[in-house]
Amino acid sequence: MSAPLPPRLFVTGTDTGVGKTVVSAVLLAGRGGHYWKPVQSGADEDSDSQTVARLSGRGPGCLLPEAYRLAAPLSPHRAALLEGVRIDPARLALPEVPGGGPLVVEGAGGVLVPLAPGLLMADLMATLGLPVLVVARSGLGTINHTLLTVGELRRRALDVAGVVLCGPRDAANREAIESYGQVRVVAELEPLPELCPAALRAAWARCFPG
Numbered sequence: 001m002s003a004p005l006p007p008r009l010f011v012t013g014t015d016t017g018v019g020k021t022v023v024s025a026v027l028l029a030g031r032g033g034h035y036w037k038p039v040q041s042g043a044d045e046d047s048d049s050q051t052v053a054r055l056s057g058r059g060p061g062c063l064l065p066e067a068y069r070l071a072a073p074l075s076p077h078r079a080a081l082l083e084g085v086r087i088d089p090a091r092l093a094l095p096e097v098p099g100g101g102p103l104v105v106e107g108a109g110g111v112l113v114p115l116a117p118g119l120l121m122a123d124l125m126a127t128l129g130l131p132v133l134v135v136a137r138s139g140l141g142t143i144n145h146t147l148l149t150v151g152e153l154r155r156r157a158l159d160v161a162g163v164v165l166c167g168p169r170d171a172a173n174r175e176a177i178e179s180y181g182q183v184r185v186v187a188e189l190e191p192l193p194e195l196c197p198a199a200l201r202a203a204w205a206r207c208f209p210g
Contacts, residue, residue, distance in 0.1 A: 004209050005186060006161055007033070008103040010130040012121065014145035016109045019166035020135045021048045022200075023189060024106045028056035029197055030204025033102025036064040038092050038124065039115060041108060042073030048106060057197025067091045077114040087116040094128050105130060111152050122156055131161035136177075138167035138188065143176045150181045162186035 009027070013020040028035055035052045049063050056062065068087055070079035080087050097103050105128065107113070113121045125132055132153055136146040146163060153160050162184040163177060174185050187207040192199045 005133065006131045007031075007101070008105075008130050009133045009161060010105045010107065010125050010128060011133050011135060012107045012125070012149070013110055014134065014136040014142070014149045018135050018137050019164075019189065020106055021051050022055065022192075022195065023133070023135045023164050023166065024048075024104045025052045025055035026189065026200045026204050026208070027102070027104050028052060028058050028062055029200035030208060031102050032058070032062075033104065034062050034064055034097050035104045035106070036095060037066050037106050037108075039068045039070070039076045039087060039108055040066045041070040041076050041079040043069040043071055052104075052106075055195055055197065055200055057200070064095045064097070075113055076108050077116055080116065087119065089116075089119055089124070089127065092124055092127070094130075103130075111149050122152065122158070125153075125158055126156055131159040133161045133186070134163045134183075136163055136165055138165040138170045138173060142170075142173050143180070146177050147181050150183050164189060167191065 011020050011024050024035060037048050040047050053060050053063055070083060072079040072082050107121050111122045134149050136142050150160055160183055164187045165174060165185055166189045168190060169188050178185055186209060189203060189207055192203060
């Protein structure tokens with residue numbers, strides 16, 4: 001059996017919309033703990049924090065307050081610019097987790113998304129020092145995107161906890177990612193019939209190690 005995931009993780013993706021928030025909610029539904037989204041853009045819509053609290057069944061008590069909430073559904077640096085805000089790295093320190101326990105930190109977009117001039121998402125990952133879980137699509141294009149992401153994380157000496165593939169299973173893509181990337185695919189999360197706490201708990205039990 002594969003080794004279980006570290007209790008505290010930074011969840012990133014190969015792109016936006018690949019399933020980071022659902023994977024984050026599955027982690028919370030399966031093992032409890034807390035969730036932190038350091039920078040939330042698109043806060044005028046349903047925020048990722050609200051989605052994780054609802055889908056995981058953990059409720060608002062699992063949420064740690066975002067350091068920045070930005071209205072526009074854009075890259076954080078652009079959303080901040082529109083509001084006349086400059087994202088300060090000093091405000092992005094890892095918050096204290098009440099009672100300790102598991103923690104999921106979810107980034108925005110991918111590894112090289114800019115937060116502010118001279119500050120990329122990967123810089124925040126390095127500062128926080130958490131193992132990084134990469135969420136990727138399972139289908140066409142995922143090999144290139146995933147290997148680029150894993151390669152950039154390793155170039156920066158960040159600890160890659162593994163890859164989660166979201167979508168219909170594709171054995172060839174999984175094999176290629178593991179072989180060429182020398183990285184563990186820790187879970188394959190197929191489309192769920194319903195996004196609700198019970199379905200996410202079942203997905204955790206079915207798909208994740210430990």
